[in-house]
Amino acid sequence: xxxxxxxxxxxxxxxxxxxxxxxxxxxxxxxxxxxxxxxxxxxxxxxxxxxxxxxxxxxxxxxxxxxxxxxxxxxxxx
Amino acid sequence: xxxxxxxxxxxxxxxxxxxxxxxxxxxxxxxxxxxxxxxxxxxxxxxxxxxxxxxxxxxxxxxxxxxxxxxxxxxxxx
Numbered sequence: 637x638x639x640x641x642x643x644x645x646x647x648x649x650x651x652x653x654x655x656x657x658x659x660x661x662x663x664x665x666x667x668x669x670x671x672x673x674x675x676x677x678x679x680x681x682x683x684x685x686x687x688x689x690x691x692x693x694x695x696x697x698x699x700x701x702x703x704x705x706x707x708x709x710x711x712x713x714x
Numbered sequence: 715x716x717x718x719x720x721x722x723x724x725x726x727x728x729x730x731x732x733x734x735x736x737x738x739x740x741x742x743x744x745x746x747x748x749x750x751x752x753x754x755x756x757x758x759x760x761x762x763x764x765x766x767x768x769x770x771x772x773x774x775x776x777x778x779x780x781x782x783x784x785x786x787x788x789x790x791x792x
Binding site for chain 1: 746751764765783
């Protein structure tokens with residue numbers, strides 16, 4: 637019953653199990669978008685907080701999340 | 715001439731010095747958006763590649779970059 641070292645890597649799956657419902661737009665330092673991939677069929681959006689670098693999953697379907705992203709993109713032309 | 719240990723941290727500045735001009739949308743695993751902050755007045759967009767996890771700066775003003783982001787966001791509802 638030797639433990640197989642093979643496949644000791646983390647089981648491929650989604651990064652997020654739950655999402656932050658509070659509107660934390662002002663606390664966000666950056667936002668990372670993960671399109672669906674072989675390991676996870678969901679689009680995932682993960683924010684990094686300014687204060688402590690903590691990573692928080694956001695609800696990809698929440699309107700306020702879309703607004704935060706649009707706001708960042710809108711700043712490109714300024 | 716003792717070297718001051720104070721302020722040995724990396725000088726705060728932008729993450730990107732140049733951007734990738736080729737359209738690498740299909741190679742992208744994730745995209746991170748960095749709005750302007752006290753250290754960097756530019757919006758920065760950094761992609762992580764599927765193949766090797768390499769991080770590549772994208773031109774925030776390039777239309778194809780906007781399309782890649784929109785495509786990811788469009789997949790949320792599927």
